[in-house]
Amino acid sequence: MVFVLLFLLITLFTGMIAMTLKRHKLQVEYRLNKYFSEEANDENKMTTRGRTIEQAGNRDAFLKSAFQRFSRIFRGKKQTEKWAELIETSGVPIRSEEFMAIRLLSVLLTFMTAFAMELNWMMVILLPLIGWFGPGSYLKHKRKKRIQACSDQLPQALGTISTAMKSGFSFMQAMQLVAKEVSDPLGTEFAKAIREMNLGISMEQSFQNLLSRLPNKDLKLVVTAVLIQRSTGGNLSKLFETIEETIHERIRMKDELKTLTSQGRMSAIIISLLPVVLGLILNVASPSYFSPMLEHPLGLVFLAMGAVSGFIGWLVIQKIVRIEV
Secondary structure (H helix, E strand, O other): OHHHHHHHHHHHHHHHHHHHHHHHHHHHHHHHHHHHOOOOOHHHHHHHHHHHHHHHHHHHHHHHHHHHHHHHHHOOOHHHHOOHHHHHHHOOOOOHHHHHHHHHHHHHHHHHHHHHOOOOHHHHHHHHHHHHHHHHHHHHHHHHHHHHHHHHHHHHHHHHHHHHHHOOOOHHHHHHHHHHHOOOOHHHHHHHHHHHHHOOOOHHHHHHHHHHHOOOHHHHHHHHHHHHHHHHOOOHHHHHHHHHHHHHHHHHHHHHHHHHOHHHHHHHHHHHHHHHHHHHHHHHHOHHHHHHHHHOHHHHHHHHHHHHHHHHHHHHHHHHHOOOO
16 A cells, blocks of 8 residues: 555656656747748648647646645645745746645655655654755755856846947846846846836836845845936946956955865865765665664764764864855
């Protein structure tokens, strides 16, 4: 019975994701073939492709509908709404209630997998915890990468705006140019800000919404400069050039610091992972030799003390090598 339930949950979880991605890919190919194909045989291909899309939609309709009904349970909950901002800043295209449903399904899958494989009680507890906190860690990682991508794209965007304004473009036209030429995340967020302004939202509020979706310090500096310039006046293109040079210098200093502190960061990783890796190797190579550490109370105390001291050491090293610029 456990294996049957495990198989059904895995099928529901993976099949829904695979069918959705496959259907999106087929839709893109179908639309491209429909509007840009010039050969006569492409009409038959488009018809076949359209039928394939329809069949794929019928196959995953049940899974998608079941997942949406399940995710509605978490809609409006306080625990669910607090993830909305993190999901928006990470750029992951899901709703907060869908995220909570994924977390719960991950816990069920990991727990049933550990139980079905007859793992020890520590793994039965550890794997569901990973399934619960893993999606949140993934969102935080995506958020960090997205903000870093914004920092890398911002100098190029400022240079484009400055050049466009020198060529006679207005500030809004220069922003539209950046929205078209710069990729995600900065181009996408600029396009959203322009869309909000076209709908009647003030520039100040649109830029505040932009900062809430993309909380980057350099971008905040640019937004503050633009808002001050609107009230005091001045050469905006020259201001963007100055900010671009400042950001370039900060990026150069960060790269130098990253190079100088690479040895310390690598030491933190090795020191933190070395006891864990050695413990796993000993447990696999000689279970009878390592089993007292997991079965005897004194062994559990030593493991707990080692984990706490290792975590403290990792925090200390991170504090030393992390230098704010």
